[in-house]
Structure formats: C-alpha cells, structure tokens
Amino acid sequence: MFEAPYPPWDFTDKKSFAFETVLKRWPVILTGIIDDIYRRNHDLGVSLPSRREEDKADIVEIIEEGKEIVSKVGKVKDDLARDRVLQPIPEDGEALTEVYNKELEKLAENKQNTWLTVPWLYSECYLYRLIRSFFVQTKHWKDYDPFLSQKEATFQKSSKAIYQLATTMHELEEDKETLASDPNNLKVIFKEMIQMCLWGNATDLSMLTHLSHDDIQHLQTVGRDAQAARAEYILRDDQEQVWQHLTSLAGKPDSRVDFVLDNAGFELFTDFVFADFLVTYTPYVSKVVFHPKLIPWFVSDVTPPDFKSTTKSLLSPTFFPQENTSGEAPASSASEESRQHLYEMVKRWESSDEKADFWTSPYPYWNMKELAPGLHKSLEDSSLVIFKGDLNFRKLTGDVQWPASTPFETAIGPIAGSFPILSLRTNKADVIVGVDQDVADKLDKSGENWRYNGKYAVVLFQPRSA
DSSP: OOOOSSOBOOSSOTTSHHHHIIIIIHHHHHHHHHHHHHHHHHHHHHHGGGSOHHHHHHHHHHHHHHHHHHHHHHHHHHHHHTTOBOOOOOOOSSTTHHHHHHHHHHHHHTTOOBTTTSOHHHHHHHHHHHHHHHHHTSSSSTTOOTTHHHHHHHHHTTHHHHHHHHHHHHHHHHTHHHHHHOHHHHHHHHHHHHHHHHHOSGGGOTTGGGOOHHHHHTHHHHHHHHHHHHGGGEEEEOHHHHHHHHHTTTTOTTOEEEEEOOBOTHHHHHHHHHHHHHHHTOSSOSEEEEEOOSSOOTTTBOOHHHHHHHHHHHHOSSSSOSSOOSSSSOOOOOOHHHHHHHHHHHHHOOOEEOOOGGGGSSSOSTTHHHHOHHHHHHHHTOSEEEEEHHHHHHHHHTTBOOOTTOOHHHHTGGGTTTSOEEEEEEOOSSOOOSOOHHHHHHHHHHTOOTTTSSSOEEEEEEOOOO
8 A cells, every 4th residue: 555755734734724724614614514404403493383293293303313413513513622532433334434433543543533633634534424424323314415505505606607608618519610620629628628627616717608609710819818818827737738648539439538526516517518528529538427425525525416406407497596686696697598508508418427435535546446446447447537626636646745846646656557637626725746846936935825725726637557
C-alpha cells in the first residue's frame, strides 16, 4: 500500500484552511442540519391536528426520531468544540463501517484520534459517514438528505444560465456542419466546456451563454480571447494534452468517458452539458458514465437521488420560478423558445451511473486497485476519467503536504498510468501540486490565500501508461 513521504494536512497549522474548517465551517454545517430537522419537525407538528387519526402515531414517531437525531448531531458539535475523542461508527448496516473504525483504531494508537489531532481528510469523511449513521438507524429518516433543500434552492437560482446554455447547445445543433468541418472549432468549444466544469458556477460562462450563430462562424478568434482572459488564474493548464488525447480516440469503438462527480445542482447540469457535447457533437466519445456518492456527502455532492431528480427538475414546468416570489430564487425570464431548447437537450441525454462505496471511504485514491478492484477494473476500460472538484483532487493526491511543484504523476501515486486521468480543480483546500515553484513562491509572498480562496485552479492530465 502506497504511503506518501509527507504528512497529511491536519489542524495543527492555525493559518491553514484545515484549521478554519474545523473551527468555523463544520459548526455551521452541523447547525444547518439541526435547523433543517427542526423545521421539518415544526411543520409536522403544526399539521398534526388536521391529520387522520391513523396517521398521527407515525407523525409523532417521526418527530421523536428527529429530536433524537438533533441530539446526536448536537453532541458531535460539542465534542468537536471540546476536542474529544472520535467515537466508532455504530454498526448500522451501511457500508464501510469496519473500514472507518479500523482506521480510527490506527489513529488512536498514534494518539491522533481527537477532533483537533486527526488528519483532515479522514475526519471530514468520518464526519459525514457518522451523520449518515444517525439517519440510517431510524425508521422514518433512513433516506433523508439533510442537505437536499439547500441543494435545490441553489439550483433554482441558476435558471438564467441554464436556459442560456440550452439555447447555446441548440445553436451548436444548428451549426453542426460548421463545427464538424474543422476539428479546431470543436477544440474551442471543448475548452469552453472544460472552463465551465472547472469553475462550476454561472458567473464564469460568459462565452458559452452568449454564443451566437455569428460567433460560431468565427469560433477560433472568439475562443482565443475568452481563454486568454482566464489564463492567469489557471496555475497549471493541460487542456492541449487532453484535447490531443481525445482526438486520438477517433474511429475507436466504444470510447467512454467517466465523470467522478462533485456538486449537485447547476454543476451537475454543466456536467450533463459537457457529456452531451462529447457524445453528440464530437466523433471521439460514444458513451458517458457518471459516478455519484452513495450517501449525503460534503453537503453538496451528487447522490443517486440527486442524479435522477436533476433531469426531472429540468423538465418540470414549475421547478424554476416564473415570477418573483418572496424567496431567494429569482424569477426565470426564459422565453418559450429557450424552454423548448432545454426540453430538447434534456430529452436527448442518455447516460448511466455506476455506484461504488469507495467514493465515500476515508481513503485516498492511490490504492484503489487493492481497496476497490472491481471499480479499478471498470475504470481501466475508460478512455478518460474526469475527476471533478476539490475533494476528488484531495483524494487523488492524498491531501498531504506535497511541495507545490510536485509533479501530478508523483502525487497521485500508484493510480498514475492505470487509466487516463483529468483533474478539474478550483483551489479550495491547502494541498496543491503541479505548479511551478516560482509561481507558488510568488503567490505565497503576496499574502493571498491562493491555495483555497477559489480564485485559482488547475487542469491536470495524466495519460495511461504505454
């Protein structure tokens, strides 16, 4: 089993984002879970007098179970604040209980088993698995996602960009011959898709959401200008290498791209759009497989229910607000034509998802072959595996204190070369690799929190071994 020559990030450096996470972010997340359950319990309690007599006993039971979950989450919050010992995850019938508890035993032997002494990556994974155990041990809350309302509310705010992207894809369909006539045209759109999935929010899609028919006729000029505007914020950019790899797939049957997903909502929508582009508009990819997390994970990560509900929400005429409401989601000003473009695009999507417990284990991805041989074997058949987002980057690199200039190939350990890997990562944690040392030194001296402020990113590609 591979072990890195550097220690993992933990909470001992009070200037690190790890320390800020345990001190500020986790208490807020735990409080949010408590508030979510309180609201649900309150609504159930208010509705109780109007319910049928045969339903009242169940509702009372739901409320009592909710109170018990609140108590358990509150205890975790208190334990965290007081740096208490992490407790074993209960035998709840879910996957990976033994994995987490065995790792916790090892940490206890090294006196690294309290909330402020444990490695950051393990403790954060442990936290979400522990919370999952509170829900799964109940009768009525087993399938409850305490982050769902937050994910849906965020998604609803993205309606403008969603309709604009749908119209752009419609324009691409209209100009399919122009795109196909020159691979460099496809390359421009491909790079914009990379940018869209890299930054992951609606404010960074200026080109794709305003792409006109005339722009498509002059794609290479438009694309060059759009890329240049963002280049200084991408500290390592392997887009050219990825494109060369993708074009090498032309003519190969059953070429497949896998997405190891990150966030639900608008970001998942952009993943679908990218997948649609690869399959529908390029001659290089015939199939896409998505990999969600199997339990509510890191607040916003995609779960199988999120995966299914996204297309359902996009096809719903009522999901996006049609007029201003008292809520935060802005009204959608989409025309009937834009709505039709979205409908046509979503109906065209045909994809599959592959479920694996490994994605919610506490382990780095280094030793996937030994720890999840079935998953590793499946990915060996992939033409490209795209790892989305910060957490997947942390797991690829083990979340250890690599020097910034460490080659990506070195940092990802034995998994390097097993299958083609593309990491699209906006910097939101302390770990970073693949960056020129002089660039890292300059940013360090600037005093800017460049490792985790979300302003910078990396696009890292590792090909399959020959």
